[in-house]
Amino acid sequence: MKTKFLFSIVLALFLIFNVHLPSAFAQDYTTWGLPEGAKARLSKGNINGFTYSPDGTRLAVVSGPGIWIYSVATGEALDLLTGHTSGSAVFSVAFSPDGQTLASGSEDSTIRLWDAETGEHKKTLRGHTSAVFSVAFSPDGQTLASGSFDNTIRLWDIETGQHKKTLRGHTHWVNSVAFSSDGHALASASSDKTIRLWDVETGQHNTLERHTDGVYSVAFSPDGQTLARGSENTIRLWDAKTAQHKKTLRGHTDRVFSVAFSPDGQTLASGSWDNTIRLWDAETGQHKKTLIEHTSSVYNVAFSPDGQTLVSGSEDNTIRLWDAETGQHKKILIEHTSWVYNVAFSPDGQTLASRNWDTIRLWDTETAQHKKTLRGHTGGSVAFSPDGQTLASGSEDNTIRLWDIETAQHKTLEGHTDRVFSVAFSPDGQTLASGSQDKTIRLWDAKTGEHKHTLDGHTNWVNSVAFSPDGQTLASGGGIDDTIRLWDAKTGQHKKTLRGHTHWVNSVAFSPDGQTLASGHGETIRLWDAETGQHKKTLEGHAYRVLSVAFSPDGQTLASGGGIDRTIRLWDAETGQHKKTLRGHTYGVNSVAFSPDGQTLASGSGDGTVLLWHATPMSTTDATVHILATPGQSWTIGDQLTLPLKIIGGKKVAGYQVTVSYDPTVLRYVKSENGDYLPEGTAFAAPVVEGSKVTLAATAPAGESQGDGTLATLTFEVVAIKSSTLRLFAVRFVNAAGEHSLPQTENTDIEMLDPRAVDPNGKRTTTWGKIKTTAVFQNYPNPFNPETWFPYRLGAAADVTLRIYSVDGDLIRTLTLGNQEAGLYGSKSRAAHWDGRNERGEPVASGLYFYTFTAGDFTSTRRMLLRK
Numbered sequence: 001m002k003t004k005f006l007f008s009i010v011l012a013l014f015l016i017f018n019v020h021l022p023s024a025f026a027q028d029y030t031t032w033g034l035p036e037g038a039k040a041r042l043s044k045g046n047i048n049g050f051t052y053s054p055d056g057t058r059l060a061v062v063s064g065p066g067i068w069i070y071s072v073a074t075g076e077a078l079d080l081l082t083g084h085t086s087g088s089a090v091f092s093v094a095f096s097p098d099g100q101t102l103a104s105g106s107e108d109s110t111i112r113l114w115d116a117e118t119g120e121h122k123k124t125l126r127g128h129t130s131a132v133f134s135v136a137f138s139p140d141g142q143t144l145a146s147g148s149f150d151n152t153i154r155l156w157d158i159e160t161g162q163h164k165k166t167l168r169g170h171t172h173w174v175n176s177v178a179f180s181s182d183g184h185a186l187a188s189a190s191s192d193k194t195i196r197l198w199d200v201e202t203g204q205h206n207t208l209e210r211h212t213d214g215v216y217s218v219a220f221s222p223d224g225q226t227l228a229r230g231s232e233n234t235i236r237l238w239d240a241k242t243a244q245h246k247k248t249l250r251g252h253t254d255r256v257f258s259v260a261f262s263p264d265g266q267t268l269a270s271g272s273w274d275n276t277i278r279l280w281d282a283e284t285g286q287h288k289k290t291l292i293e294h295t296s297s298v299y300n301v302a303f304s305p306d307g308q309t310l311v312s313g314s315e316d317n318t319i320r321l322w323d324a325e326t327g328q329h330k331k332i333l334i335e336h337t338s339w340v341y342n343v344a345f346s347p348d349g350q351t352l353a354s355r356n357w358d359t360i361r362l363w364d365t366e367t368a369q370h371k372k373t374l375r376g377h378t379g380g381s382v383a384f385s386p387d388g389q390t391l392a393s394g395s396e397d398n399t400i401r402l403w404d405i406e407t408a409q410h411k412t413l414e415g416h417t418d419r420v421f422s423v424a425f426s427p428d429g430q431t432l433a434s435g436s437q438d439k440t441i442r443l444w445d446a447k448t449g450e451h452k453h454t455l456d457g458h459t460n461w462v463n464s465v466a467f468s469p470d471g472q473t474l475a476s477g478g479g480i481d482d483t484i485r486l487w488d489a490k491t492g493q494h495k496k497t498l499r500g501h502t503h504w505v506n507s508v509a510f511s512p513d514g515q516t517l518a519s520g521h522g523e524t525i526r527l528w529d530a531e532t533g534q535h536k537k538t539l540e541g542h543a544y545r546v547l548s549v550a551f552s553p554d555g556q557t558l559a560s561g562g563g564i565d566r567t568i569r570l571w572d573a574e575t576g577q578h579k580k581t582l583r584g585h586t587y588g589v590n591s592v593a594f595s596p597d598g599q600t601l602a603s604g605s606g607d608g609t610v611l612l613w614h615a616t617p618m619s620t621t622d623a624t625v626h627i628l629a630t631p632g633q634s635w636t637i638g639d640q641l642t643l644p645l646k647i648i649g650g651k652k653v654a655g656y657q658v659t660v661s662y663d664p665t666v667l668r669y670v671k672s673e674n675g676d677y678l679p680e681g682t683a684f685a686a687p688v689v690e691g692s693k694v695t696l697a698a699t700a701p702a703g704e705s706q707g708d709g710t711l712a713t714l715t716f717e718v719v720a721i722k723s724s725t726l727r728l729f730a731v732r733f734v735n736a737a738g739e740h741s742l743p744q745t746e747n748t749d750i751e752m753l754d755p756r757a758v759d760p761n762g763k764r765t766t767t768w769g770k771i772k773t774t775a776v777f778q779n780y781p782n783p784f785n786p787e788t789w790f791p792y793r794l795g796a797a798a799d800v801t802l803r804i805y806s807v808d809g810d811l812i813r814t815l816t817l818g819n820q821e822a823g824l825y826g827s828k829s830r831a832a833h834w835d836g837r838n839e840r841g842e843p844v845a846s847g848l849y850f851y852t853f854t855a856g857d858f859t860s861t862r863r864m865l866l867r868k
Contacts, residue, residue: 035584064607105132191809
């Protein structure tokens with residue numbers, strides 16, 4: 001298993017692109033599995049689940065970026081497995097009994113099988129029509145069971161990857177699946193409030209007594225005699241053979257989300273939303289101990305294979321190890337981070353502040369190491385003072401805190417009567433502005449904390465505030481009133497109201513010269529003349545919900561973060577032309593910020609991570625790179641294909657990097673050889689093979705090449721006869737001056753054409769993605785707003801319905817939208833709207849919910865979090 005970022009990749013990047021990453025970046029997890037264009041990842045993301053390896057030496061943790069593999073002994077991260085569809089969260093993970101294979105279930109409806117030793121991708125299992133929420137191996141390791149949001153369980157042959165059987169009967173999503181010790185029975189827990197016991201051979205099932213709440217977790221005792229389930233605030237034990245109820249264990253004060261038996265079968269552990277873990281005598285049902293170190297809901301519990309340690313995972317984003325016998329807390333093995341609301345660079349660019357729900361983290365931007373954590377303030381945004389000595393934070397507790405960066409001591413400013421969403425310092429550092437849900441902006445003396453002015457005029461909450469570079473004007477973006485207001489920053493007098501947005505304004509930012517104001521809302525960004533208030537341009541491209549905008553220090557680039565499409569877009573600030581799209585976050589992008597030198601762009605996301613990106617997008621070139629295969633040629637198993645990697649129309653090429661992706665179930669990579677396109681004396685990096693990808697790189701110390709030629713040749717062995725496509729990505733050129741460019745690429749079909757893999761018209765894959773299909777996008781759960789919008793897209797006219805469910809599967813609300821024409825329904829006026837109330841008109845409580853979108857034959861289910 002790889003334990004560090006591969007040296008050959010780092011060498012290739014240094015040789016070709018002269019990427020000046022600090023040495024620390026190449027020594028730890030911050031550079032693993034990065035999306036294209038990113039240079040570091042701060043924090044490991046939120047926690048969706050975990051599992052022990054059978055030998056107890058490793059822990060696989062499902063998180064925003066992918067699947068982290070940890071050493072249990074040292075707590076060191078060993079690997080990060082990525083590969084599910086970009087932007088799709090991973091929900092579940094399981095080791096095979098022999099420890100050689102790891103299975104992961106994802107929001108992208110697939111299961112991936114990985115080599116647990118090397119981290120290489122082995123197979124992708126397709127068939128579910130919605131997210132895969134649970135996976136489990138049979139005791140003999142030959143079968144995998146998967147439970148899905150599509151209400152079904154599927155059984156798969158691990159050796160071949162073939163689908164064996166679909167188990168139908170549940171009427172809501174399947175939260176948990178577990179095999180009995182002999183492998184003959186499978187238990188499933190569902191939000192339809194039932195547990196079902198299935199005969200694996202016949203597919204027949206028994207339904208256990210209906211519960212009053214959704215069932216979140218199910219587990220067999222090691223001897224296969226007892227079945228435990230977690231639901232409501234109790235645990236129930238059943239006789240696994242007769243399906244008779246044996247005992248009810250009471251003590252938790254909120255939902256029980258996870259249950260697990262110790263390997264000897266004597267102890268049962270339960271994790272609950274009441275923030276505790278309880279240990280029970282599995283035979284008598286007597287309560288033994290309560291473990292209380294977690295500060296938020298406990299979602300996962302598991303015993304180590306030797307039974308000596310209990311591990312627990314919580315919404316507080318810690319994983320804790322406990323002595324299973326004494327209940328003593330042993331250590332926090334891993335610390336992850338939750339939803340990132342806001343990011344801000346210090347004026348010297350050496351520190352980045354990231355705002356999670358109840359913490360602010362300070363990071364060293366040179367080493368990507370965590371420096372300090374400021375605790376005690378929940379929600380809101382952060383901003384550095386111009387001298388870098390103070391950090392301001394707004395909060396849901398209606399206050400602002402001014403933190404001394406050196407000492408971490410703070411001063412509290414009080415006066416707002418509702419949550420504080422946004423804070424900003426004036427350029428001279430004398431004034432602090434704050435925008436609140438109480439519909440006002442307040443101006444404060446940044447040194448003394450004294451209140452100076454209250455600015456009234458917005459008819460709903462104020463999401464964003466920003467000072468002009470000269471400090472004379474303050475801009476504020478309104479919530480539901482959909483306006484931007486300009487104020488005299490000295491007197492607090494209202495100057496202008498900018499109208500035109502059709503959705504609330506989430507972010508405002510002035511250009512460095514002060515002449516342009518950018519505002520993000522809905523699916524568009526608007527550029528305004530900051531002096532006259534006239535609308536200049538509208539930038540379109542995001543699917544929906546632009547949450548943040550920021551200008552580069554030179555004013556040439558505007559960055560925007562999308563909540564629904566989970567992307568960052570870079571725009572030419574003068575012309576409004578789209579320059580580049582950055583993809584890699586698995587949840588909405590809440591905040592973007594440029595470093596003071598303009599070299600780095602930081603993005604904070606709901607997936608719990610901060611990504612640092614190369615801020616200057618590469619130019620494009622008319623050159624094309626493709627792999628040349630003989631049309632119509634057929635192949636047999638065992639044949640070797642030697643295929644040239646060609647360049648057409650190259651100009652001033654002094655180096656390149658190319659990653660070739662192939663299907664390992666069809667082709668086996670054998671070798672590659674260097675081409676003669678680059679000048680004599682070219683340095684070629686050793687090929688880097690990772691799973692189903694091989695990366696080639698070379699650089700010419702002196703000289704450049706032009707025209708057509710061969711960059712390299714690749715040799716593959718045929719291992720199966722079926723459709724396959726070779727894909728090129730992360731293709732980059734560099735010239736002698738060190739300037740980077742992106743060529744066009746073409747995919748190559750081997751044997752039969754798979755019409756789903758490439759454009760049937762032979763166009764580049766970059767244009768294939770523009771074909772519209774039906775999809776529902778993630779809502780953006782504003783933590784302070786109970787109502788929300790659900791954007792969607794229809795590939796064809798269809799009857800549309802949206803159903804909202806509680807976490808236990810109860811139907812809360814049905815939105816019948818009727819027959820809709822094909823098109824994008826992303827704006828406030830077109831998207832499905834939910835006012836946060838049930839069918840009786842009562843406001844619902846904060847918490848986790850699910851929504852199922854149905855359009856004709858298309859159905860998709862997603863999760864959402866509501867906080868008030």
